[in-house]
Amino acid sequence: MKQHTANFDTKMKLIHGFSNKTRMQILECIKEEEKTVSQIIEETKGNQSNISQHLACLKGCGIIVGRNEGKYMYYSLRNQHIRDLLSMFDVVLEDVENDVACCDRHMD
Amino acid sequence: MKQHTANFDTKMKLIHGFSNKTRMQILECIKEEEKTVSQIIEETKGNQSNISQHLACLKGCGIIVGRNEGKYMYYSLRNQHIRDLLSMFDVVLEDVENDVACCDRHMD
DNA sequence: CACACATATTAGTAAATACTAATATGATAA
DNA sequence: TTATCATATTAGTATTTACTAATATGTGTG
Structure with missing residues:
Protein backbone atom coordinates (compact mmCIF):
# COMPACT_ATOMS: atom_id res chain seq x y z
CA MET A 1 0.00 0.00 0.00
CA LYS A 2 3.01 2.27 0.27
CA GLN A 3 4.59 0.81 -2.84
CA HIS A 4 2.24 3.34 -4.35
CA THR A 5 4.83 6.04 -3.89
CA ALA A 6 7.46 4.80 -6.32
CA ASN A 7 4.85 4.10 -8.97
CA PHE A 8 3.34 7.48 -8.45
CA ASP A 9 6.62 9.29 -8.96
CA THR A 10 7.25 7.30 -12.09
CA LYS A 11 3.79 8.15 -13.30
CA MET A 12 4.40 11.84 -12.68
CA LYS A 13 7.63 11.60 -14.59
CA LEU A 14 5.81 9.98 -17.49
CA ILE A 15 3.05 12.57 -17.60
CA HIS A 16 5.52 15.37 -17.21
CA GLY A 17 7.02 14.27 -20.49
CA PHE A 18 3.84 15.25 -22.31
CA SER A 19 3.32 18.54 -20.56
CA ASN A 20 5.44 20.84 -22.66
CA LYS A 21 4.64 22.39 -26.00
CA THR A 22 8.00 21.70 -27.57
CA ARG A 23 7.96 18.10 -26.41
CA MET A 24 4.47 17.56 -27.76
CA GLN A 25 5.55 19.03 -31.08
CA ILE A 26 8.40 16.58 -31.15
CA LEU A 27 6.05 13.71 -30.39
CA GLU A 28 3.63 14.69 -33.10
CA CYS A 29 6.56 15.00 -35.44
CA ILE A 30 7.74 11.45 -34.81
CA LYS A 31 4.33 9.93 -34.18
CA GLU A 32 4.21 8.02 -37.44
CA GLU A 33 7.85 7.35 -38.16
CA GLU A 34 11.27 7.69 -36.64
CA LYS A 35 13.24 10.81 -37.49
CA THR A 36 16.73 12.11 -36.98
CA VAL A 37 17.41 14.97 -34.60
CA SER A 38 18.12 17.24 -37.55
CA GLN A 39 14.80 16.42 -39.13
CA ILE A 40 13.01 17.11 -35.87
CA ILE A 41 14.81 20.41 -35.44
CA GLU A 42 13.89 21.43 -38.94
CA GLU A 43 10.25 20.37 -38.79
CA THR A 44 9.60 21.93 -35.42
CA LYS A 45 11.76 24.96 -36.21
CA GLY A 46 13.43 24.44 -32.89
CA ASN A 47 16.76 25.34 -31.40
CA GLN A 48 19.31 22.51 -31.58
CA SER A 49 20.26 22.57 -27.93
CA ASN A 50 16.72 22.90 -26.80
CA ILE A 51 15.44 20.04 -28.94
CA SER A 52 18.29 17.87 -27.84
CA GLN A 53 17.45 18.47 -24.20
CA HIS A 54 13.79 17.77 -24.74
CA LEU A 55 14.64 14.56 -26.55
CA ALA A 56 16.75 13.52 -23.59
CA CYS A 57 13.83 14.33 -21.34
CA LEU A 58 11.39 12.30 -23.43
CA LYS A 59 13.79 9.40 -23.45
CA GLY A 60 14.23 9.69 -19.71
CA CYS A 61 10.48 9.66 -19.28
CA GLY A 62 10.25 6.43 -21.24
CA ILE A 63 8.21 7.99 -24.00
CA ILE A 64 10.63 7.69 -26.87
CA VAL A 65 13.58 5.53 -27.80
CA GLY A 66 16.69 6.42 -29.73
CA ARG A 67 18.52 4.37 -32.30
CA ASN A 68 22.02 5.22 -33.34
CA GLU A 69 23.11 4.88 -36.93
CA GLY A 70 26.45 6.34 -37.77
CA LYS A 71 26.42 9.97 -36.95
CA TYR A 72 22.65 10.08 -36.85
CA MET A 73 20.29 9.45 -33.99
CA TYR A 74 16.84 8.28 -34.91
CA TYR A 75 14.09 8.82 -32.40
CA GLU A 94 -12.88 16.76 -28.42
CA ASP A 95 -15.42 16.76 -25.66
CA VAL A 96 -13.47 19.19 -23.56
CA GLU A 97 -12.74 21.58 -26.37
CA ASN A 98 -15.68 23.94 -26.41
CA ASP A 99 -15.63 24.47 -22.69
CA VAL A 100 -11.91 24.73 -22.16
CA ALA A 101 -11.47 27.17 -24.98
CA CYS A 102 -13.51 29.76 -23.19
CA CYS A 103 -12.38 29.08 -19.65
CA ASP A 104 -10.01 32.02 -19.47
CA ARG A 105 -13.20 33.96 -19.09
CA HIS A 106 -14.38 31.56 -16.41
CA MET A 107 -11.30 32.44 -14.45
CA ASP A 108 -12.65 35.78 -13.34
CA MET B 1 -4.20 23.47 -41.56
CA LYS B 2 -3.57 26.38 -39.26
CA GLN B 3 -6.65 25.69 -37.18
CA HIS B 4 -4.19 23.30 -35.59
CA THR B 5 -2.85 26.05 -33.37
CA ALA B 6 -5.91 26.70 -31.23
CA ASN B 7 -6.49 23.01 -30.73
CA PHE B 8 -2.90 22.52 -29.82
CA ASP B 9 -2.97 25.16 -27.13
CA THR B 10 -6.13 23.65 -25.71
CA LYS B 11 -4.48 20.26 -25.76
CA MET B 12 -1.47 21.61 -23.91
CA LYS B 13 -3.77 23.13 -21.36
CA LEU B 14 -5.51 19.81 -20.89
CA ILE B 15 -2.31 17.85 -20.48
CA HIS B 16 -0.88 20.46 -18.19
CA GLY B 17 -3.72 19.69 -15.82
CA PHE B 18 -2.35 16.22 -15.24
CA SER B 19 1.26 17.22 -14.88
CA ASN B 20 1.43 18.09 -11.21
CA LYS B 21 1.69 15.78 -8.26
CA THR B 22 -0.89 17.57 -6.15
CA ARG B 23 -3.35 17.70 -9.02
CA MET B 24 -2.91 14.00 -9.75
CA GLN B 25 -3.49 13.24 -6.09
CA ILE B 26 -6.70 15.20 -6.25
CA LEU B 27 -7.77 13.31 -9.36
CA GLU B 28 -7.07 9.94 -7.82
CA CYS B 29 -8.96 11.08 -4.76
CA ILE B 30 -12.10 11.90 -6.74
CA LYS B 31 -11.68 9.28 -9.43
CA GLU B 32 -14.51 7.07 -8.17
CA GLU B 33 -16.84 9.57 -6.55
CA GLU B 34 -17.37 13.26 -6.09
CA LYS B 35 -15.97 14.83 -2.94
CA THR B 36 -16.14 18.15 -1.18
CA VAL B 37 -13.12 20.41 -1.03
CA SER B 38 -12.75 19.65 2.68
CA GLN B 39 -12.66 15.94 2.02
CA ILE B 40 -10.06 16.40 -0.68
CA ILE B 41 -7.95 18.58 1.58
CA GLU B 42 -8.13 16.01 4.32
CA GLU B 43 -7.44 12.97 2.16
CA THR B 44 -4.55 14.53 0.33
CA LYS B 45 -3.28 16.26 3.47
CA GLY B 46 -3.03 19.42 1.44
CA ASN B 47 -3.10 23.11 2.18
CA GLN B 48 -6.51 24.71 1.75
CA SER B 49 -5.41 27.54 -0.47
CA ASN B 50 -3.21 25.30 -2.53
CA ILE B 51 -5.88 22.67 -3.09
CA SER B 52 -8.39 25.32 -3.97
CA GLN B 53 -6.08 26.75 -6.58
CA HIS B 54 -5.36 23.36 -8.06
CA LEU B 55 -9.08 22.60 -8.21
CA ALA B 56 -9.59 25.84 -10.09
CA CYS B 57 -6.81 24.81 -12.44
CA LEU B 58 -8.32 21.37 -13.04
CA LYS B 59 -11.68 22.92 -13.69
CA GLY B 60 -10.11 25.42 -16.05
CA CYS B 61 -8.43 22.58 -17.90
CA GLY B 62 -11.76 20.86 -18.37
CA ILE B 63 -10.75 17.86 -16.32
CA ILE B 64 -13.15 18.20 -13.44
CA VAL B 65 -16.51 19.79 -12.79
CA GLY B 66 -17.85 21.36 -9.63
CA ARG B 67 -21.31 21.15 -8.20
CA ASN B 68 -22.48 23.55 -5.55
CA GLU B 69 -24.66 22.39 -2.70
CA GLY B 70 -25.20 24.86 0.08
CA LYS B 71 -21.89 25.79 1.53
CA TYR B 72 -20.20 22.78 -0.01
CA MET B 73 -18.56 22.36 -3.39
CA TYR B 74 -18.47 18.88 -4.78
CA TYR B 75 -15.88 18.10 -7.40
CA GLU B 94 3.30 -0.67 -16.72
CA ASP B 95 5.45 -1.20 -19.75
CA VAL B 96 7.49 1.90 -19.12
CA GLU B 97 8.01 1.25 -15.46
CA ASN B 98 11.14 -0.84 -15.30
CA ASP B 99 13.04 1.35 -17.67
CA VAL B 100 11.95 4.72 -16.39
CA ALA B 101 12.60 3.82 -12.80
CA CYS B 102 16.29 3.47 -13.51
CA CYS B 103 16.70 6.27 -16.00
CA ASP B 104 18.26 8.68 -13.54
CA ARG B 105 21.27 6.49 -14.07
CA HIS B 106 20.85 6.67 -17.83
CA MET B 107 21.17 10.40 -17.52
CA ASP B 108 24.94 10.28 -17.08
C1' DC C 1 -27.25 40.29 13.28
C1' DA C 2 -22.99 38.11 14.62
C1' DC C 3 -20.47 34.00 14.32
C1' DA C 4 -18.56 29.80 12.41
C1' DC C 5 -17.58 27.09 8.62
C1' DA C 6 -16.43 26.08 3.58
C1' DT C 7 -14.24 27.76 -0.13
C1' DA C 8 -12.05 31.30 -3.12
C1' DT C 9 -8.89 34.95 -4.08
C1' DT C 10 -4.73 37.71 -3.71
C1' DA C 11 -0.01 38.87 -3.19
C1' DG C 12 4.49 37.67 -2.38
C1' DT C 13 8.02 34.32 -2.60
C1' DA C 14 10.17 29.90 -3.56
C1' DA C 15 11.06 26.32 -6.60
C1' DA C 16 10.97 24.07 -10.97
C1' DT C 17 11.34 24.27 -15.81
C1' DA C 18 12.63 26.02 -20.32
C1' DC C 19 15.56 28.53 -23.13
C1' DT C 20 19.97 30.29 -25.29
C1' DA C 21 24.72 30.51 -26.37
C1' DA C 22 28.94 28.35 -25.96
C1' DT C 23 31.47 24.34 -25.89
C1' DA C 24 32.31 19.29 -26.11
C1' DT C 25 32.02 14.69 -28.25
C1' DG C 26 31.94 11.52 -31.71
C1' DA C 27 31.59 10.03 -36.54
C1' DT C 28 32.66 10.50 -41.33
C1' DA C 29 35.02 12.22 -45.31
C1' DA C 30 38.58 14.86 -47.78
C1' DT D 1 44.68 14.09 -39.39
C1' DT D 2 42.14 17.95 -39.95
C1' DA D 3 37.69 19.63 -41.20
C1' DT D 4 32.89 19.10 -40.98
C1' DC D 5 28.53 17.57 -39.69
C1' DA D 6 25.25 15.63 -36.11
C1' DT D 7 24.25 15.57 -31.60
C1' DA D 8 25.03 16.18 -26.61
C1' DT D 9 26.31 18.74 -22.60
C1' DT D 10 27.02 22.72 -19.66
C1' DA D 11 26.22 27.03 -17.47
C1' DG D 12 23.70 31.04 -16.92
C1' DT D 13 19.42 33.31 -17.21
C1' DA D 14 14.55 33.93 -18.01
C1' DT D 15 10.06 32.30 -17.48
C1' DT D 16 6.59 29.52 -15.47
C1' DT D 17 4.57 27.20 -11.91
C1' DA D 18 3.68 25.99 -7.11
C1' DC D 19 3.30 27.19 -2.49
C1' DT D 20 2.07 29.83 1.80
C1' DA D 21 -0.13 33.18 4.60
C1' DA D 22 -3.46 36.56 4.77
C1' DT D 23 -7.76 38.07 3.52
C1' DA D 24 -12.31 37.95 1.20
C1' DT D 25 -16.80 35.87 0.03
C1' DG D 26 -20.73 33.35 0.74
C1' DT D 27 -23.79 30.27 3.42
C1' DG D 28 -26.05 28.47 7.26
C1' DT D 29 -27.04 28.80 12.41
C1' DG D 30 -27.84 30.52 17.19
Whole structure:
Protein backbone atom coordinates (compact mmCIF):
# COMPACT_ATOMS: atom_id res chain seq x y z
CA MET A 1 0.00 0.00 0.00
CA LYS A 2 3.01 2.27 0.27
CA GLN A 3 4.59 0.81 -2.84
CA HIS A 4 2.24 3.34 -4.35
CA THR A 5 4.83 6.04 -3.89
CA ALA A 6 7.46 4.80 -6.32
CA ASN A 7 4.85 4.10 -8.97
CA PHE A 8 3.34 7.48 -8.45
CA ASP A 9 6.62 9.29 -8.96
CA THR A 10 7.25 7.30 -12.09
CA LYS A 11 3.79 8.15 -13.30
CA MET A 12 4.40 11.84 -12.68
CA LYS A 13 7.63 11.60 -14.59
CA LEU A 14 5.81 9.98 -17.49
CA ILE A 15 3.05 12.57 -17.60
CA HIS A 16 5.52 15.37 -17.21
CA GLY A 17 7.02 14.27 -20.49
CA PHE A 18 3.84 15.25 -22.31
CA SER A 19 3.32 18.54 -20.56
CA ASN A 20 5.44 20.84 -22.66
CA LYS A 21 4.64 22.39 -26.00
CA THR A 22 8.00 21.70 -27.57
CA ARG A 23 7.96 18.10 -26.41
CA MET A 24 4.47 17.56 -27.76
CA GLN A 25 5.55 19.03 -31.08
CA ILE A 26 8.40 16.58 -31.15
CA LEU A 27 6.05 13.71 -30.39
CA GLU A 28 3.63 14.69 -33.10
CA CYS A 29 6.56 15.00 -35.44
CA ILE A 30 7.74 11.45 -34.81
CA LYS A 31 4.33 9.93 -34.18
CA GLU A 32 4.21 8.02 -37.44
CA GLU A 33 7.85 7.35 -38.16
CA GLU A 34 11.27 7.69 -36.64
CA LYS A 35 13.24 10.81 -37.49
CA THR A 36 16.73 12.11 -36.98
CA VAL A 37 17.41 14.97 -34.60
CA SER A 38 18.12 17.24 -37.55
CA GLN A 39 14.80 16.42 -39.13
CA ILE A 40 13.01 17.11 -35.87
CA ILE A 41 14.81 20.41 -35.44
CA GLU A 42 13.89 21.43 -38.94
CA GLU A 43 10.25 20.37 -38.79
CA THR A 44 9.60 21.93 -35.42
CA LYS A 45 11.76 24.96 -36.21
CA GLY A 46 13.43 24.44 -32.89
CA ASN A 47 16.76 25.34 -31.40
CA GLN A 48 19.31 22.51 -31.58
CA SER A 49 20.26 22.57 -27.93
CA ASN A 50 16.72 22.90 -26.80
CA ILE A 51 15.44 20.04 -28.94
CA SER A 52 18.29 17.87 -27.84
CA GLN A 53 17.45 18.47 -24.20
CA HIS A 54 13.79 17.77 -24.74
CA LEU A 55 14.64 14.56 -26.55
CA ALA A 56 16.75 13.52 -23.59
CA CYS A 57 13.83 14.33 -21.34
CA LEU A 58 11.39 12.30 -23.43
CA LYS A 59 13.79 9.40 -23.45
CA GLY A 60 14.23 9.69 -19.71
CA CYS A 61 10.48 9.66 -19.28
CA GLY A 62 10.25 6.43 -21.24
CA ILE A 63 8.21 7.99 -24.00
CA ILE A 64 10.63 7.69 -26.87
CA VAL A 65 13.58 5.53 -27.80
CA GLY A 66 16.69 6.42 -29.73
CA ARG A 67 18.52 4.37 -32.30
CA ASN A 68 22.02 5.22 -33.34
CA GLU A 69 23.11 4.88 -36.93
CA GLY A 70 26.45 6.34 -37.77
CA LYS A 71 26.42 9.97 -36.95
CA TYR A 72 22.65 10.08 -36.85
CA MET A 73 20.29 9.45 -33.99
CA TYR A 74 16.84 8.28 -34.91
CA TYR A 75 14.09 8.82 -32.40
CA SER A 76 10.67 7.22 -32.34
CA LEU A 77 7.81 6.57 -29.97
CA ARG A 78 8.62 3.83 -27.52
CA ASN A 79 5.66 1.65 -28.50
CA GLN A 80 2.05 1.53 -29.59
CA HIS A 81 0.77 2.34 -26.11
CA ILE A 82 2.37 5.74 -26.30
CA ARG A 83 0.80 6.29 -29.69
CA ASP A 84 -2.56 5.27 -28.24
CA LEU A 85 -2.12 7.68 -25.38
CA LEU A 86 -1.39 10.52 -27.77
CA SER A 87 -4.55 9.68 -29.71
CA MET A 88 -6.45 9.50 -26.46
CA PHE A 89 -5.51 13.08 -25.67
CA ASP A 90 -7.21 14.08 -28.89
CA VAL A 91 -10.32 12.10 -28.05
CA VAL A 92 -10.62 13.68 -24.63
CA LEU A 93 -9.86 17.01 -26.19
CA GLU A 94 -12.88 16.76 -28.42
CA ASP A 95 -15.42 16.76 -25.66
CA VAL A 96 -13.47 19.19 -23.56
CA GLU A 97 -12.74 21.58 -26.37
CA ASN A 98 -15.68 23.94 -26.41
CA ASP A 99 -15.63 24.47 -22.69
CA VAL A 100 -11.91 24.73 -22.16
CA ALA A 101 -11.47 27.17 -24.98
CA CYS A 102 -13.51 29.76 -23.19
CA CYS A 103 -12.38 29.08 -19.65
CA ASP A 104 -10.01 32.02 -19.47
CA ARG A 105 -13.20 33.96 -19.09
CA HIS A 106 -14.38 31.56 -16.41
CA MET A 107 -11.30 32.44 -14.45
CA ASP A 108 -12.65 35.78 -13.34
CA MET B 1 -4.20 23.47 -41.56
CA LYS B 2 -3.57 26.38 -39.26
CA GLN B 3 -6.65 25.69 -37.18
CA HIS B 4 -4.19 23.30 -35.59
CA THR B 5 -2.85 26.05 -33.37
CA ALA B 6 -5.91 26.70 -31.23
CA ASN B 7 -6.49 23.01 -30.73
CA PHE B 8 -2.90 22.52 -29.82
CA ASP B 9 -2.97 25.16 -27.13
CA THR B 10 -6.13 23.65 -25.71
CA LYS B 11 -4.48 20.26 -25.76
CA MET B 12 -1.47 21.61 -23.91
CA LYS B 13 -3.77 23.13 -21.36
CA LEU B 14 -5.51 19.81 -20.89
CA ILE B 15 -2.31 17.85 -20.48
CA HIS B 16 -0.88 20.46 -18.19
CA GLY B 17 -3.72 19.69 -15.82
CA PHE B 18 -2.35 16.22 -15.24
CA SER B 19 1.26 17.22 -14.88
CA ASN B 20 1.43 18.09 -11.21
CA LYS B 21 1.69 15.78 -8.26
CA THR B 22 -0.89 17.57 -6.15
CA ARG B 23 -3.35 17.70 -9.02
CA MET B 24 -2.91 14.00 -9.75
CA GLN B 25 -3.49 13.24 -6.09
CA ILE B 26 -6.70 15.20 -6.25
CA LEU B 27 -7.77 13.31 -9.36
CA GLU B 28 -7.07 9.94 -7.82
CA CYS B 29 -8.96 11.08 -4.76
CA ILE B 30 -12.10 11.90 -6.74
CA LYS B 31 -11.68 9.28 -9.43
CA GLU B 32 -14.51 7.07 -8.17
CA GLU B 33 -16.84 9.57 -6.55
CA GLU B 34 -17.37 13.26 -6.09
CA LYS B 35 -15.97 14.83 -2.94
CA THR B 36 -16.14 18.15 -1.18
CA VAL B 37 -13.12 20.41 -1.03
CA SER B 38 -12.75 19.65 2.68
CA GLN B 39 -12.66 15.94 2.02
CA ILE B 40 -10.06 16.40 -0.68
CA ILE B 41 -7.95 18.58 1.58
CA GLU B 42 -8.13 16.01 4.32
CA GLU B 43 -7.44 12.97 2.16
CA THR B 44 -4.55 14.53 0.33
CA LYS B 45 -3.28 16.26 3.47
CA GLY B 46 -3.03 19.42 1.44
CA ASN B 47 -3.10 23.11 2.18
CA GLN B 48 -6.51 24.71 1.75
CA SER B 49 -5.41 27.54 -0.47
CA ASN B 50 -3.21 25.30 -2.53
CA ILE B 51 -5.88 22.67 -3.09
CA SER B 52 -8.39 25.32 -3.97
CA GLN B 53 -6.08 26.75 -6.58
CA HIS B 54 -5.36 23.36 -8.06
CA LEU B 55 -9.08 22.60 -8.21
CA ALA B 56 -9.59 25.84 -10.09
CA CYS B 57 -6.81 24.81 -12.44
CA LEU B 58 -8.32 21.37 -13.04
CA LYS B 59 -11.68 22.92 -13.69
CA GLY B 60 -10.11 25.42 -16.05
CA CYS B 61 -8.43 22.58 -17.90
CA GLY B 62 -11.76 20.86 -18.37
CA ILE B 63 -10.75 17.86 -16.32
CA ILE B 64 -13.15 18.20 -13.44
CA VAL B 65 -16.51 19.79 -12.79
CA GLY B 66 -17.85 21.36 -9.63
CA ARG B 67 -21.31 21.15 -8.20
CA ASN B 68 -22.48 23.55 -5.55
CA GLU B 69 -24.66 22.39 -2.70
CA GLY B 70 -25.20 24.86 0.08
CA LYS B 71 -21.89 25.79 1.53
CA TYR B 72 -20.20 22.78 -0.01
CA MET B 73 -18.56 22.36 -3.39
CA TYR B 74 -18.47 18.88 -4.78
CA TYR B 75 -15.88 18.10 -7.40
CA SER B 76 -15.76 15.11 -9.69
CA LEU B 77 -14.17 14.01 -12.93
CA ARG B 78 -15.75 15.64 -15.91
CA ASN B 79 -16.71 12.39 -17.62
CA GLN B 80 -15.76 8.82 -18.37
CA HIS B 81 -13.17 9.83 -20.95
CA ILE B 82 -11.14 11.49 -18.25
CA ARG B 83 -11.40 8.39 -16.13
CA ASP B 84 -10.26 6.32 -19.10
CA LEU B 85 -7.32 8.61 -19.64
CA LEU B 86 -6.26 8.24 -16.04
CA SER B 87 -6.43 4.47 -16.39
CA MET B 88 -4.48 4.70 -19.60
CA PHE B 89 -1.63 6.40 -17.78
CA ASP B 90 -1.41 3.34 -15.59
CA VAL B 91 -1.42 1.03 -18.56
CA VAL B 92 1.37 2.90 -20.27
CA LEU B 93 3.16 3.09 -16.97
CA GLU B 94 3.30 -0.67 -16.72
CA ASP B 95 5.45 -1.20 -19.75
CA VAL B 96 7.49 1.90 -19.12
CA GLU B 97 8.01 1.25 -15.46
CA ASN B 98 11.14 -0.84 -15.30
CA ASP B 99 13.04 1.35 -17.67
CA VAL B 100 11.95 4.72 -16.39
CA ALA B 101 12.60 3.82 -12.80
CA CYS B 102 16.29 3.47 -13.51
CA CYS B 103 16.70 6.27 -16.00
CA ASP B 104 18.26 8.68 -13.54
CA ARG B 105 21.27 6.49 -14.07
CA HIS B 106 20.85 6.67 -17.83
CA MET B 107 21.17 10.40 -17.52
CA ASP B 108 24.94 10.28 -17.08
C1' DC C 1 -27.25 40.29 13.28
C1' DA C 2 -22.99 38.11 14.62
C1' DC C 3 -20.47 34.00 14.32
C1' DA C 4 -18.56 29.80 12.41
C1' DC C 5 -17.58 27.09 8.62
C1' DA C 6 -16.43 26.08 3.58
C1' DT C 7 -14.24 27.76 -0.13
C1' DA C 8 -12.05 31.30 -3.12
C1' DT C 9 -8.89 34.95 -4.08
C1' DT C 10 -4.73 37.71 -3.71
C1' DA C 11 -0.01 38.87 -3.19
C1' DG C 12 4.49 37.67 -2.38
C1' DT C 13 8.02 34.32 -2.60
C1' DA C 14 10.17 29.90 -3.56
C1' DA C 15 11.06 26.32 -6.60
C1' DA C 16 10.97 24.07 -10.97
C1' DT C 17 11.34 24.27 -15.81
C1' DA C 18 12.63 26.02 -20.32
C1' DC C 19 15.56 28.53 -23.13
C1' DT C 20 19.97 30.29 -25.29
C1' DA C 21 24.72 30.51 -26.37
C1' DA C 22 28.94 28.35 -25.96
C1' DT C 23 31.47 24.34 -25.89
C1' DA C 24 32.31 19.29 -26.11
C1' DT C 25 32.02 14.69 -28.25
C1' DG C 26 31.94 11.52 -31.71
C1' DA C 27 31.59 10.03 -36.54
C1' DT C 28 32.66 10.50 -41.33
C1' DA C 29 35.02 12.22 -45.31
C1' DA C 30 38.58 14.86 -47.78
C1' DT D 1 44.68 14.09 -39.39
C1' DT D 2 42.14 17.95 -39.95
C1' DA D 3 37.69 19.63 -41.20
C1' DT D 4 32.89 19.10 -40.98
C1' DC D 5 28.53 17.57 -39.69
C1' DA D 6 25.25 15.63 -36.11
C1' DT D 7 24.25 15.57 -31.60
C1' DA D 8 25.03 16.18 -26.61
C1' DT D 9 26.31 18.74 -22.60
C1' DT D 10 27.02 22.72 -19.66
C1' DA D 11 26.22 27.03 -17.47
C1' DG D 12 23.70 31.04 -16.92
C1' DT D 13 19.42 33.31 -17.21
C1' DA D 14 14.55 33.93 -18.01
C1' DT D 15 10.06 32.30 -17.48
C1' DT D 16 6.59 29.52 -15.47
C1' DT D 17 4.57 27.20 -11.91
C1' DA D 18 3.68 25.99 -7.11
C1' DC D 19 3.30 27.19 -2.49
C1' DT D 20 2.07 29.83 1.80
C1' DA D 21 -0.13 33.18 4.60
C1' DA D 22 -3.46 36.56 4.77
C1' DT D 23 -7.76 38.07 3.52
C1' DA D 24 -12.31 37.95 1.20
C1' DT D 25 -16.80 35.87 0.03
C1' DG D 26 -20.73 33.35 0.74
C1' DT D 27 -23.79 30.27 3.42
C1' DG D 28 -26.05 28.47 7.26
C1' DT D 29 -27.04 28.80 12.41
C1' DG D 30 -27.84 30.52 17.19
